[in-house]
Amino acid sequence: MKKTVKYYRTFTDIRYRLLLIVVVPAAILGLRAGAGIWLGSRYAANAVLAAGGMTEEMLDFLCCLFLMLFDLLLDYWAFGGIAVKGTDHLGCLKTSARGIPAMAATMRADQVRRLAESVAVPLLGRVVSGTFPGAQGIRKAEEIGYLLAVSVSLYFVSTLAVSVARYWEKLEAGMSLAGLLIIVLGIFWAAGQFWPWAVLAAAASLSAGASVFFDRKMIRRWEESFYDK
């Protein structure tokens, strides 16, 4: 564990860590909570947000959306193109016996960070804005189910976005992918409001599958770089 943290700290820039672990989540959390408080206040009765039909659930979606986009953007900064075939970005790592295992551990640590943020930010957004538990008259269990479904969906979609984008050198390609994945995130979010537990189960299964699949695929890609594959 200690070693993994050391690898993670070494392979990622301090500015990356500050932005991704502190600044971006705090900013999104702040904005989301602020908007939630505003929405729940009596002053919002005539406000554009309320009049436009903005709900807590919509704020949840926006919170997830921005978290995913920033995750993708900042991941490009730290690991962009790391899985691109043929460019041999890892020349230095391959000359050390511990290079590839260290990078693999870093990637896994980043996945743990992604999962923690995906769950914590939407949930804390609700807590800070005072709309959890017991918002909108929904039963508590269902509300927890819905929030978890949204969080795990966010983790799944972020994992998909980031993992696929690492196979491209151009950020534009990754952002185009993000455009498509927003629709996927939207589907999970919308379905989560009606069938929270089913969506949670589906998102959890997909997340586990995607995490294992992309982890293995990336390590296989690196191992194959020692051969003509």
Add this chain to the structure above:
Amino acid sequence: MEFTSVIDGANICKKFKNFTLDIPEFRIPKGFATALVGENGAGKTTLMNILAGVRLDYQGKLEYFDEREQNVEKVKERIGYTAPGLYFMPQWSIRQVEEICGLLFDRFDREKFRDICGKLNIGDGDGKKTVAKLSDGNRMKLMLASVLARETDCLLLDEPASPLDPLMRDGLCQMIREYLESGDGERSVFFSTHNVSDMENVTDYCMILERGRIVEQGFVEELKEKYLLVKGEHCDAEAAKQVLYSFSGSSYGFEGICLAKDLDRLAGMDVKVETATLSQICVAVMKAYTGLQLTA
């Protein structure tokens, strides 16, 4: 000249679609700087990658150091390898490169790394510049700094001189010489190069690789005794052409490389015999084996 070797290879073979690297016997002398020379596509980088353990799909046997270690993973700590291209992630800063090398290699000296970076003027001194923003020459200097800051027993440098300016090439020769001297005969350097003349003053041993085969090798002094530079008058050109190993003529005269054993056959001709440079020898040998049609 007899020597002990730092890396021994036997029956090294790597097949590609249109090319085969095939080296029945291979020895890098210990305690010396060995140059690997060959035209583009001759197999230099493939051989370097095999030796450094970053390419594992080959046939044959390699043994490293006095222990005759066959598992390259066990000796990577003792080998410093640089390669052209994207050796470091482009988004890494110089300071990150330092931290990463410190993490990957036990015997990496951070102070020495900073010292070398300072001497070579890499980045702005604060280490914040990313690899992507460095010029090709500075990237190569950064790679050199990262391997020279480690306690290694062998350096494998793939085309280290190519992106460097003439002044820095001279500096590179000096660094290689200092590295060898600091090892008291225990350290070795194996580098590939197209800039034979710039690297000649640091080269002790030379291997010439053509179309995947080593066609000539030996200590530079031995090669210079074997291959001689001959210059003569235009009137003797046709007769000399039959004897010389390589030949280039003009309306004024000719010059070429002659094998020392064939020198007697030039008797009676008005020729001048000089010591050839390593570069001239390499070009002559490469011309003799190349598949390229260099003249119309």
